[in-house]
Amino acid sequence: MNKLAKRAWFALALAGMLLLGMGVIVVRYFIDSPDWVTFQNSPHVYTDGVMNSGKIVDRGGTVVLDATNGKSYADSASLRRSMLHLLGDREGNITPFLLQEYGSELVGFDRINGTYSTGKREGQMMLTVSADVQRTALAALDGRKGTVGVYNYKTGEILCAVSSPTYDPDDVPDVEGSPETYEGVYVNRFLHATYTPGSVFKLVTAAAALDEIPDIGSRTFTCEGSAVIGGETIQCNGVHGTLNFEEALAHSCNVVFGEIAAELGPKTLMRYAEQVGVTRRYSFDGTTTAAGSFDVSNAAESELAWAGIGQYTDQINPCQYMTYMGAIANGGSAAEPYLVKEVTYGDSVKYKASTSSTGRLLDSTTADRLADMMHNAVVNVYGEWNFAGLYAGGKSGTAENGGGKAANAVFAGFLQDSDYPLAFIVVVEEGGGGASVCTPILSQVLSACVVAMDAD
Structure with a gap:
């Protein structure tokens, strides 16, 4: 009887461990599965290391990257160069962080259906940048x-x-x-x-x-081209004579702003920075x-004057x-x-940006x-x-x-x-x-x- 009881408790312990392990896997799946799907070696998403689904367009609809049939950058060489640091390169020297962040949405993935690309629909990421402005x-x-x-x-x-x-x-x-x-x-x-x-x-x-x-x-200041602050000469970019605070900013007077920084002190300047x-x-x-x-x-x-x-x-x-x-x-x-306006897959909006203050x-x-x-x-x-x-x-x-x-x-x-x-x-x-x-x-x-x- 004791042996049966011990075996029963052992079986229950194993079942509990199994259920706990399954629970961990399920939780990890729901948290990490988008990253797993878009991992560089995933055969569902990449062919020979190249993402095989989705387009990226600028705010006006100009295609800057087409990954529906291999990785194709824009037709314009100047546009390719201007977008390099946002889209990354083929060798992985520059990280394509936008693709990494929204790859699962582009390829058509959800946690219930997995990757569901059918070839009749495609993912599209619309950026906020303008190709012409770039x-x-x-x-x-x-x-x-x-x-x-x-x-x-x-x-x-x-x-x-x-x-x-x-x-x-x-x-x-x-x-x-x-x-x-x-x-x-x-x-x-x-x-x-x-x-x-x-x-x-x-x-x-x-x-x-x-x-x-x-x-x-209401103050007025005098700039004679330099001033000694803390025993060091602060050189200005000109001789501005008498000027008020607004004029000191307009003419970028080092003398005035060095004196103001010294008056404000380190704690105040650090607090405002x-x-x-x-x-x-x-x-x-x-x-x-x-x-x-x-x-x-x-x-x-x-040094405080120079910092100001x-x-x-x-x-x-x-x-x-x-x-x-x-x-x-x-x-x-x-x-x-932010850089990404929205990500769609077919008629479905997978991500839409919102304004944060x-x-x-x-x-x-x-x-x-x-x-x-x-x-x-x-x-x-x-x-x-x-x-x-x-x-x-x-x-x-x-x-x-x-x-x-x-x-x-x-x-x-x-x-x-x-x-x-x-x-x-x-x-x-x-x-x-x-x-x-x-x-x-x-x-x-x-x-x-x-x-x-x-x-x-």
């Missing part, structure tokens, strides 16, 4: 290293996300044999790189000053942006900082960016005042004609590299227009002056964005 941006960079990003700060749709250098995935160059030409070619500079911001960082210092220094709007998202990462569509950095906790007073100007150890991510521009234009908060990055009064100051800079310094003739705000940056290299050219800003609510950023590595180098690029890209949005 090509325009890459052409405007004209072979220089850097990035151009533009997005709709009301909806979150990214219209442009170009990274250079790049190459044609259908005509792969000798990357290893041309290290200078293709330096960093496998990095998506818009999403995954960080840069010293230069004077565009003054928009963080300015936001802190508007909130924390009560009389900042975090508040506006400099250190934030955005995750969307299978990727996560790089985080910028701003740490002046142990900085000397002179946008030098020292400051780093920004282009996608993140573009989003901050959207928050300034939009009263203190903006939509978080950054939350409040700035007080609305502060954002509006800063936006007015940036518009003043466009009118009086940068030229309204560079921004598709629309109401714009902007800030240039010339970020010193050191080591005998030319400075990086940076420009960030926005359009405040109900039909074209766009925020943007341009970085040209070793390009020199931010305004002179970047505004001609923006002029072309924003005009192309207007055309693309009118066609929607």
Whole structure:
């Protein structure tokens, strides 16, 4: 009897373990099966390592990748080059994160029916980017290293996300044999790189000053071309004489902003850098942006001054900082960016994007005042004609590299227009002056964005 009881308990234990194991498998299946199906060696999805189902189109319906019969990129070589860092290459050197994220939806898969592609239907992913804008941006960079990003700060749709250098995935160059030409070619500079911001960082210092220094709007400052702060000479880009806070931003006066940074102190500047998202990462569509950095906790007073100007150890991510521009234009908060509008399979919508907010990055009064100051800079310094003739705000940056290299050219800003609510950023590595180098690029890209949005 005891033996029978022990055997019964042993059998029950085995049955319990079996049921537990089956439960774990079922749970794992429902959680991980989309990843299993789209694994690179899955015979249902890949033929000789190439996805065999689905198309990717731009916001206007232009096919940028067709995987229904092997992997075919766009017919245009310039379009293939402009989309490389979003779609990946054939060799796997650049990750096709969009395909990895939505592969199961593209091939026709659900957890009940498995892969159900019949050949009569197909998956399609529609991106938010415009093929024409991508090509325009890459052409405007004209072979220089850097990035151009533009997005709709009301909806979150990214219209442009170009990274250079790049190459044609259908005509792969000798990357290893041309290290200078293709330096960093496998990095998506818009999403995954960080840069010293230069004077565009003054928009963080300015936001802190508007909130924390009560009389900042009524003060006057004097710039004689340099100033000694913390025992070190802070050199300006000119001799500006007497000017107010708005004029100091428009003329990007290092003397004024160095003095303001020293007055604000390290804790306040670090708090605002975090508040506006400099250190934030955005995750969307299978990727996560790089985080910028701003740490002046142990900085000397002179180093703090340089940090408030946008030098020292400051780093920004282009996608993140573009989003901050959207928050300034939009009263203190903006939509978080994304790249995929929807994924369909046949008549079924498998995924549809929705707008998510950054939350409040700035007080609305502060954002509006800063936006007015940036518009003043466009009118009086940068030229309204560079921004598709629309109401714009902007800030240039010339970020010193050191080591005998030319400075990086940076420009960030926005359009405040109900039909074209766009925020943007341009970085040209070793390009020199931010305004002179970047505004001609923006002029072309924003005009192309207007055309693309009118066609929607």
